[in-house]
Amino acid sequence: MTPSPAADREALARAYYDALDAGDYERLSGLLHPEFVQQRPDRTFEGRDRFVAFMRDERPMTDTTHAVDAVYPSGPGVAVRGRLLDADGEEVFAFVDVFDIADGRLTALKTYAAGEE
Structure with missing residues (x-):
């Protein structure tokens, strides 16, 4: 049985958190498009390499984990x-x-x- 597109999207999102939490930056890089952009309340990262460099070398807290409570894979993303x-x-x-x-x-x-705009 071939996984549904929604299952593929959910697996991709979960793989992102797994790679980030494990400090597997090579795997993280492979999940991201070269022109990946992250927008967050305090800043924007443009480009996969810049984002991965920040996560690897610059983020203030590296000993963290992401508890995923729910994944909503319906839709284009x-x-x-x-x-x-x-x-x-x-x-x-x-x-x-x-x-x-x-x-x-x-x-x-x-x-x-939460708590940020």
Whole structure:
């Protein structure tokens, strides 16, 4: 049985968090389109290489995990509701991520974080 497009989108989104949480930046890079853009409340990253470099070398908290509470794969992209947890498992903030996908790669990510606009 071939996975549905929605299942593929969900798997891609989950793979993003798995790679990020594991510090597997090579795998993360492979999931992203070269022109990947992330918009978040505090900044925008343009380009896969810039985003991966920030996640690898510059983010202030690296000992975190993403608790994915729900994935909504219907539509052209996928939305994820979850929480960022610190090393002790305490919630840092809740988030909703909305991914755009093309040709099996993540092309854009808009992050909405609780308490930020």
